[in-house]
Amino acid sequence: MSASQSAVRSRAEAVQVSRTFDWMILFTLFCAVLGGYHIHYMLTGGDWDFWTDWKDRRLWVTVAPIVSITFPAAVQACLWWRYKLPLGATLSVLALMLGEWINRYMNFWGWTYFPVNICFPSNLIPGALVLDVVLLLGNSMTLTAVVGGMAYGLLFYPGNWPIIAPLHVPVEYNGMMMTLADLQGYHYVRTGTPEYIRMVEKGTLRTFGKDVAPVSAFFSAFVSIIIYFLWHFFGRWFSKTDFISDDAT
Amino acid sequence: MKIIKDKVAKLSFVALLITMTAAMFYAPTASAHGEKSQAAFMRMRTIHWFDLNWSKEEVAINDTMTISGKFLVFAGWPETVDKPEVSFLNVGIPGPVFIRAGSWIGGQLVPRSVSLELGEVYEFKVLLKARRPGDWHVHSMMNVKGGGPIIGPGKWVTITGSMSDFVNPVTTLTGQTINLENYSLDNVYFWHALWYAIGLAWMVYWVRKPLFVPRHIAVSSGKGETLITPTDKKAGLIVGVGTLVLVAASMASTNEKYPVTTPLQAGLLRGMKTYQMPEATVAVKVDDATYRVPGRAMQMTLTITNNGDSPVRLGEFNTAGVRFLDPAVHVDETGYPDDLLAEEGLSVSDNSPLAPGESRTVEVTASDAAWEVYRLADLIYDPDSRFAGLLFFWDANGNRQLVTVDAPLIPTFI
Numbered sequence A: 001m002s003a004s005q006s007a008v009r010s011r012a013e014a015v016q017v018s019r020t021f022d023w024m025i026l027f028t029l030f031c032a033v034l035g036g037y038h039i040h041y042m043l044t045g046g047d048w049d050f051w052t053d054w055k056d057r058r059l060w061v062t063v064a065p066i067v068s069i070t071f072p073a074a075v076q077a078c079l080w081w082r083y084k085l086p087l088g089a090t091l092s093v094l095a096l097m098l099g100e101w102i103n104r105y106m107n108f109w110g111w112t113y114f115p116v117n118i119c120f121p122s123n124l125i126p127g128a129l130v131l132d133v134v135l136l137l138g139n140s141m142t143l144t145a146v147v148g149g150m151a152y153g154l155l156f157y158p159g160n161w162p163i164i165a166p167l168h169v170p171v172e173y174n175g176m177m178m179t180l181a182d183l184q185g186y187h188y189v190r191t192g193t194p195e196y197i198r199m200v201e202k203g204t205l206r207t208f209g210k211d212v213a214p215v216s217a218f219f220s221a222f223v224s225i226i227i228y229f230l231w232h233f234f235g236r237w238f239s240k241t242d243f244i245s246d247d248a249t
Numbered sequence B: 001m002k003i004i005k006d007k008v009a010k011l012s013f014v015a016l017l018i019t020m021t022a023a024m025f026y027a028p029t030a031s032a033h034g035e036k037s038q039a040a041f042m043r044m045r046t047i048h049w050f051d052l053n054w055s056k057e058e059v060a061i062n063d064t065m066t067i068s069g070k071f072l073v074f075a076g077w078p079e080t081v082d083k084p085e086v087s088f089l090n091v092g093i094p095g096p097v098f099i100r101a102g103s104w105i106g107g108q109l110v111p112r113s114v115s116l117e118l119g120e121v122y123e124f125k126v127l128l129k130a131r132r133p134g135d136w137h138v139h140s141m142m143n144v145k146g147g148g149p150i151i152g153p154g155k156w157v158t159i160t161g162s163m164s165d166f167v168n169p170v171t172t173l174t175g176q177t178i179n180l181e182n183y184s185l186d187n188v189y190f191w192h193a194l195w196y197a198i199g200l201a202w203m204v205y206w207v208r209k210p211l212f213v214p215r216h217i218a219v220s221s222g223k224g225e226t227l228i229t230p231t232d233k234k235a236g237l238i239v240g241v242g243t244l245v246l247v248a249a250s251m252a253s254t255n256e257k258y259p260v261t262t263p264l265q266a267g268l269l270r271g272m273k274t275y276q277m278p279e280a281t282v283a284v285k286v287d288d289a290t291y292r293v294p295g296r297a298m299q300m301t302l303t304i305t306n307n308g309d310s311p312v313r314l315g316e317f318n319t320a321g322v323r324f325l326d327p328a329v330h331v332d333e334t335g336y337p338d339d340l341l342a343e344e345g346l347s348v349s350d351n352s353p354l355a356p357g358e359s360r361t362v363e364v365t366a367s368d369a370a371w372e373v374y375r376l377a378d379l380i381y382d383p384d385s386r387f388a389g390l391l392f393f394w395d396a397n398g399n400r401q402l403v404t405v406d407a408p409l410i411p412t413f414i
């Protein structure tokens, strides 16, 4: 079929077909991002996202935004420069978190019986919303990278704090002080994840005293900016139309 | 050309579905039955578990049991495995079917990793609280950084009752008693649902409009700017500011509700208390050792010298948790797992009491199907074909002493 011959007979029909296309593309995009992003995030963020006793104020805060700003940046590049849709980051993060929730609920809880209150995913939505809004209002990649990327890194810890704070209440256990999250990790036996694998509260930020979370968040925000640029370019490159023959022109 | 394109499209769609589902089906390792697949030398020459005791064979939900005993950190630790400088006392169970209510080495609570010394014996205890009904194989286990999990002997334990009755009460330092099993779960769901709803609302706002084809046409004909209306920008502003306000407000209210929080606790525990075994007065020299493949038996020629002041007899050879006993000297009464106990598996060519100052060369045979079942015989295929184990000697008063052996092993196939 060539482009000069139309497959539809009326404008109304064209609108309908176009709308059907919208849903198909949206659904496919959502599923594709869910799959790719989920695997990527599991391989890079992994245990930091799986377990509450890994959600510390240093490494989790640093790692999670850096490795999770990737797909939002790439999908934004495609949806904004091709369609002027400021949706990329939110769509990516919603897809990821749906996949994560299915996995945590069905497998971690349903199959292996870890309580959901030890293995829920991190909340990435506030940062994603701000990324999309900055792109919409600024219409600029640089601005989105700098302001949006910064906000993405900085909003991560406060955006998750209402969820994890109750688990950071201290408890005395057989003569040792620990948080409830530490106790969860100790109680709910993970044969394959011994305590020494846990990478928490490590790093060189100790000189900053007790306010390490903001310092980690700032560091993470700066790196997020760089990663944003990188993946935004990936997104642009992948959404080129050079791959398919364009006989409409 | 079109057919190829269609095929590629179809294949990539299938690949996509596979990767998608692969990620969603990930579950943390639940199986604890690696004991037989672990290389024989790992089990024979790293951690030697002995005097093990499982306090119960049947436990009701919410009841506790202990697994206790001692372990010797073998002095001839293999080169290929990292030294146990960072180790974690674990239990080998299929996921959290029990919760670990406590674990101790030498009387000290060990929720964190510890540093162990080669050649030392430690006493340990793990307190388990039953959570999920079923028949479970419960192993002692030591994770060694750079060495992996070293699984000790396992015993079947039955948990009865219903998991829905399980509770895990904990009293915090701020004075509340909570049930850690479902503590704060509503809060987790609430915030996730709220943020997800806000994200969806933002999606719906845009998805209401015609999306891909018309917008693509507009953008490629240079009219992209017209796609964003002032209302869109206003909506964006509201969502952006709203997000910041909600984050700030929820953080503030959380801090008010939970004024006392502490960072996660981590760190290595050093200087664990060792267990002093009675000084061994028996010296053992391995003259040679062979493993007879068809007979499933290990034969050792030992020269035993008694430097003590009472006559002794050899009663047990223990390797990788498998215990070969000479029933004339020692009978197990601890309920040790049957498959790991060869009650009459040890025969000594002359096991009459060895008098003080005397020295004797004897043929010792340890035979049992366990050699095959537990794949210990595989050690003849190891690059460094050695065996190691513990020998226990008893005197007439029941005093026991422990001697370790570590020597090359020659297989015979006829």
Ligand SMILES: [Cu+2]
Pocket: B032, B033, B034, B035, B137, B138, B139, B154
């Ligand atoms: Cu087992």
